Amino acid sequence: MSQKSFLTVQNVSHVFGDKQKVLTNLSFSLPAGGFTALVGPSGVGKSTLVRLLAGLLRPSSGQIQYANQLNGQPPSIGLMFQKDNLMPWRTAYENVRLPLEVKGASLAESDTAVQDMLNLVGLTGNEQSYPAQLSGGMAQRVALARALVHRPALLLLDEPFGALDALTRERMGQELLRIWAALPITVFMVTHSIAEAVLLADEVVVMGGQPATITERIEIALPRPRTIEMQGSKQFQNCSGAVRQAIEKIQTGA
Numbered sequence: 001m002s003q004k005s006f007l008t009v010q011n012v013s014h015v016f017g018d019k020q021k022v023l024t025n026l027s028f029s030l031p032a033g034g035f036t037a038l039v040g041p042s043g044v045g046k047s048t049l050v051r052l053l054a055g056l057l058r059p060s061s062g063q064i065q066y067a068n069q070l071n072g073q074p075p076s077i078g079l080m081f082q083k084d085n086l087m088p089w090r091t092a093y094e095n096v097r098l099p100l101e102v103k104g105a106s107l108a109e110s111d112t113a114v115q116d117m118l119n120l121v122g123l124t125g126n127e128q129s130y131p132a133q134l135s136g137g138m139a140q141r142v143a144l145a146r147a148l149v150h151r152p153a154l155l156l157l158d159e160p161f162g163a164l165d166a167l168t169r170e171r172m173g174q175e176l177l178r179i180w181a182a183l184p185i186t187v188f189m190v191t192h193s194i195a196e197a198v199l200l201a202d203e204v205v206v207m208g209g210q211p212a213t214i215t216e217r218i219e220i221a222l223p224r225p226r227t228i229e230m231q232g233s234k235q236f237q238n239c240s241g242a243v244r245q246a247i248e249k250i251q252t253g254a
């Protein structure tokens, strides 16, 4: 993995309205091509940070800089949330095609990109299904394909598997790693699951406080490819313990 930064967050603070300060003095960077996970208590400001990184919100102060972007604008970004937000009247194929339609691509032009992405997320054969005909895991695969179809440089995931059952969630985590390895993409994922963060990421960033800041960054040196079985290893237990301690420190205010 390259250690070159993909984006750098410098002293970012965010205030909603006049006085609701949610984030204060956040500084961290995402390595290009890396997989970073963000954990922290509910309501701490994780989704706010995702919206800042996506350029959907402007920081009240501080800077977010993207490497290789001369104009300071965010690069192309794929976004995925806990809810799949699929359009129920569109097939899986038509849902994945939507971002390309918005960009003005013709149906013929977008066909290969849509089909390639459906294949990559493991939905070959389900192209014509409607969201109501898909399982929760399959619907999230469609949402992932839709987030990736325009080949973004950055994938922002906000609790993408939070609504799935435990087994499907584990499998989707492994699928995400496979897809990440197949694409030149930097991933930033919010999750409430310590195990998921440790098993997937190169680094776990912990956020806490009111207003919140980054309290710890924990490197996960588990070898790749990662497997579900690694959760039984001493190294995995040590990393999970370190993340858990960092979260407990926030909650006890230590």
Ligand SMILES: Nc1ncnc2c1ncn2[C@@H]1O[C@H](COP(=O)(O)OP(=O)(O)OP(=O)(O)O)[C@@H](O)[C@H]1O
Binding pocket: 016, 017, 020, 022, 041, 042, 043, 044, 045, 046, 047, 048, 049
């Ligand atoms: N548009 C908004 N206007 C005002 N306050 C907001 C807005 N969006 C979020 N907030 C507030 O900012 C704080 C952080 O919210 P955010 O959704 O970022 O937290 P979170 O860490 O993602 O929580 P969760 O883990 O529950 O998803 C909360 O107090 C929330 O009420």
Ligand SMILES: [Mg+2]
Binding pocket: 046, 047, 048, 158
């Ligand atoms: Mg959130």
